[in-house]
Amino acid sequence: MAVLQHEREQKSAALLELLKSKLASHIISSRITLGDAEVHIRREGMLDFFGLLKLDSELRFEMLMSVTAVDWLDEREDRFEVVYHLLSLTHLHRLRIKIAASETEPVVESVVSLWESANFLERECHDMYGIRFNGNPDHRRILMYEEFEGYPLRKDYPVQGKQPRVKLRYPEVENTARHMIRPTLVQIGKGRNGAQHS
Numbered sequence: 001m002a003v004l005q006h007e008r009e010q011k012s013a014a015l016l017e018l019l020k021s022k023l024a025s026h027i028i029s030s031r032i033t034l035g036d037a038e039v040h041i042r043r044e045g046m047l048d049f050f051g052l053l054k055l056d057s058e059l060r061f062e063m064l065m066s067v068t069a070v071d072w073l074d075e076r077e078d079r080f081e082v083v084y085h086l087l088s089l090t091h092l093h094r095l096r097i098k099i100a101a102s103e104t105e106p107v108v109e110s111v112v113s114l115w116e117s118a119n120f121l122e123r124e125c126h127d128m129y130g131i132r133f134n135g136n137p138d139h140r141r142i143l144m145y146e147e148f149e150g151y152p153l154r155k156d157y158p159v160q161g162k163q164p165r166v167k168l169r170y171p172e173v174e175n176t177a178r179h180m181i182r183p184t185l186v187q188i189g190k191g192r193n194g195a196q197h198s
Contacts, residue, residue: 005035012037015093018058023049038096046099047109053086053095054114061086061095064115067122069101069129073155079103082131084111101131110135128153 015037016030026049028040041049053061065085072079078100086095099108110133112118122133123142130151132139141148147166150157 008035011093015095019095022056022059023052033096036094036096038098040098040100043099043101043108047111047113050084050097050111050114058091059088059093060090061088061093063087063089064111064117064121067111067118067125069125069131069153071129071153071155076100080106080129080131082108082125106130107132107134109133112136127151130154 009032012032012035019039020027026041026045028042030039053059065087068083070081070083072081080101082099082101084097101108110118110122112135119136119138120142122136123138125131126133126139127141127143128151145166147164149163
């Protein structure tokens with residue numbers, strides 16, 4: 001197990017060196033955490049960074065696995081951190097990317113143009129944290145209903161607060177199944193008149 005962990009960390013270290021050689025101007029800091037390569041990048045030019053991650057033959061991050069956020073309420077200058085997890089199926093690399101977003105303007109660019117799966121992932125992040133993704137074609141809520149007020153995964157969300165009541169969009173119709181007439185069930189081992197077969 002220790003050997004596998006060491007190999008994983010070596011592979012991640014090599015990936016970080018490769019990233020620095022190609023994209024150093026975008027990277028603020030880098031490290032290895034839990035065996036995976038992690039970079040903190042600038043928000044400006046982030047689409048160029050992600051584009052090269054996907055298209056460069058030595059990187060080839062074909063899969064966007066998740067988009068989420070961290071709320072650092074009162075702990076950091078920039079309250080939010082948007083976190084992306086990428087996987088290269090070609091090179092079997094994993095990469096975690098972090099981008100800071102301020103409380104007053106929690107906005108980053110959408111990566112839907114690179115990975116279509118980002119559409120739902122970004123919508124979920126927007127719904128839960130209020131992070132806006134410029135260029136996402138659909139910012140409707142995906143987990144909460146449209147009239148929901150606030151963002152439930154923010155640390156200052158009032159846990160015992162009440163949400164506005166909304167009218168039932170699709171009023172229930174009467175269940176017609178109980179009005180159906182069904183034939184009597186056949187009893188196994190009995191004839192039609194209830195007599196036992198010999």
